[in-house]
Amino acid sequence: MADSDEAAADTGTDTEAELRISRVRALSEKDMMAVVTFLLAKHPDTFPAMLDDALSSVSPKNHG
Numbered sequence: 001m002a003d004s005d006e007a008a009a010d011t012g013t014d015t016e017a018e019l020r021i022s023r024v025r026a027l028s029e030k031d032m033m034a035v036v037t038f039l040l041a042k043h044p045d046t047f048p049a050m051l052d053d054a055l056s057s058v059s060p061k062n063h064g
Contacts, residue, residue, distance in 0.1 A: 027035065040047045 024032075024035075036051070040051075043050075
């Protein structure tokens, strides 16, 4: 199975993934922090490394 196929199998259909992305984009900064805090509390052994990987894959936004 290709990487993209495995990712789709792990997260559901592309439509489901798009809906998740839309929901994340709609979050306020406060709600986003609540989600991150929840995930850290729920998955303390694996979430920090996943977050580090995710942060490494995106470039910071330019402010100013």
